[in-house]
Every structure is written in structure tokens, then in C-alpha cells.
Amino acid sequence: MPVQQAEVFEKVRNCLVDALGVDDDEVTPEATMVGDLGAESIDFLDIVFRLEKTFNIKIPRGELFPEDILSNAQYVREGKVTSEGIAQLKTRMPFVDLTKFEADPRVTNFGNLLTVQDLVNYVQSKLP
Amino acid sequence: MRWFWIDRFTEFTSGQSATAIKTLSLSEDHLHDHFPGASCMPNTLILEGMAQTAGLLVCEHGGFTKQVVLAKVSKAQFHFEAWPGDTLTYRAQVQSIKDDGAMASVTSHVNGQLQAEAEIFFAHLEQLNSRGDKLELFDPYDLFSWLRLLKLYEVGRDADGNPLKIHPHMAESDPHLRSSAVAAS
Numbered sequence: 001m002p003v004q005q006a007e008v009f010e011k012v013r014n015c016l017v018d019a020l021g022v023d024d025d026e027v028t029p030e031a032t033m034v035g036d037l038g039a040e041s042i043d044f045l046d047i048v049f050r051l052e053k054t055f056n057i058k059i060p061r062g063e064l065f066p067e068d069i070l071s072n073a074q075y076v077r078e079g080k081v082t083s084e085g086i087a088q089l090k091t092r093m094p095f096v097d098l099t100k101f102e103a104d105p106r107v108t109n110f111g112n113l114l115t116v117q118d119l120v121n122y123v124q125s126k127l128p
Numbered sequence: 129m130r131w132f133w134i135d136r137f138t139e140f141t142s143g144q145s146a147t148a149i150k151t152l153s154l155s156e157d158h159l160h161d162h163f164p165g166a167s168c169m170p171n172t173l174i175l176e177g178m179a180q181t182a183g184l185l186v187c188e189h190g191g192f193t194k195q196v197v198l199a200k201v202s203k204a205q206f207h208f209e210a211w212p213g214d215t216l217t218y219r220a221q222v223q224s225i226k227d228d229g230a231m232a233s234v235t236s237h238v239n240g241q242l243q244a245e246a247e248i249f250f251a252h253l254e255q256l257n258s259r260g261d262k263l264e265l266f267d268p269y270d271l272f273s274w275l276r277l278l279k280l281y282e283v284g285r286d287a288d289g290n291p292l293k294i295h296p297h298m299a300e301s302d303p304h305l306r307s308s309a310v311a312a313s
Contacts, residue, residue, distance in 0.1 A: 048226075061226065
């Protein structure tokens, strides 16, 4: 892991420990936010506040967690994200690997998609 | 029992900070029921007072038009018990306010000693009633009456240090203020 990425990871880890009340060793790059770390919807707001303060960055609403796409009938049919929706997600979330989700794009699977590494990638993309 | 867990504001700066006090009296019923024989103030109610101090600070920032609810207490530490005769001084500091919520740090002091500290999150809801109108969590006139009891408009300052003006949404709820506005126009 490059030095900057390691530093970013450490700070993201501290944010998640404070926000979610999890132990340091639970926060691994591969850990999923919802499934492994037990994050709930209000926790994401908490995490956004902490990341903004820690890294002195601005995180516009919907940029890190684009829930508006998942609630838009244009992009969701019969509980699955359409190819048009997937394209939107790829544009809005370049920091996330959507390969697995594309194979089974049920909306219910989306919540468990985001990993700690995705957060690190996102923060790095916001840093100068 | 009325759900008022602060007695009044002693300092209030819009969007930034607020200080409120709560004086404990042996005549309060809940002091006797929590730990029978040991009439200390329940920590949960101290936390509620801290949340009311910070929550009104967040509400005021939105002109009392947004639905602000306590969403999460990510940290709460209590260092000692508070007893009848004590005055709790709650100080709330806004850390961040966004469209979808706010975060505040709040402390409680007794005689200058740190009694409790908490980190509290508030969410802005966007609920509509069955007619599609924005849902009000409080009756505006009741809320306005409470704010006056808390001396908000006596001690409050806007971000530039000027006395806080009565918010339009609150003024509209008061029949006397409404009729004087009509008479003046």
C-alpha cells in the first residue's frame, strides 16, 4: 500500500471505529460497511461528517452514497438496477468496483457493496 | 410530566453554540423513582437536556422550519452523578450542519466541573402528511411559547452578534404578532 494510502486508511479506520463502535481489527480494507461493520443509514451521515472534518474535504449529498439512483424508477425495474442505472452508478461511484454487483444487480445487494477500501479510494480521489 | 429538560438559555449564537441551564429540585418526581433512596438525576434525562440544547440550536439555524430529530448518540460519558440543588450547565457546540443533518458536541458541568460529555447527531426529516403538506413535529405556537420561556429571544444573537429576531415561522404562529403586523401594514 503506498504511504499516502496507508495514512488515509488509518484515518478512515479511526473514523469508522468512532462512528460505528467497532474494534480496530474489524476494520480491514475488505470489510463491507453494512454486512461486516453493521453500519445503518444514520451511520453514513455520521461517517460523512467525520471524513469531512478529518480530511478537510466537502462531501456533497449523494456523492458517496447515491441513494437517489436506487430510488429512481428510471433506473430500477422489478427490484433490479437497469443497465442504464449501472452506467449511472459507474459514473457517480468510480471509486467502487461494481463487477460483482453487475452480476446480480438487485437493489437489496447494493447496501452490502461498499467496502472500507472503497471509502479509502473515495477520500483519496478528493484529496489534492 | 412535561418533556422540558432545560430551564432556560443563558447564551445562544445562531448556528454556532448555545448554553442552557437545568436546576434540579427534590420535588421532581423522577428523582425518586430512578434509584429509590438515591435521588440522583437519571443520566438519560441529562442526555435529553443536552440534546434539547443542541437540537434547538440546529432547529433555529433552519428558522424552525425543518423537522429535526435526534438520530444518534455516538458518544456519551458521565463522570459523576447530579443531585437535587445542583445546576447543570449544558454547552452545545455545532460541529457541522448539512442539508440532511447536523452534528454537535455537548458538555454538562456542575459547579464548573465536567459532569458529562456527548456527541449527538440530528437528522433532517422530509415527511409529508396525507395531503402532501410538510409535516410539523411541533405545533408552531407551542414551540414559540417554549422558546420564549427559555428566553431565546432575550439572550440569542445571530452569527454577526446582533440580537436574534423572531423567526417569521414563529411570528406567523402568534395571533397577537400577526394582528400587529396587519395593523402596521
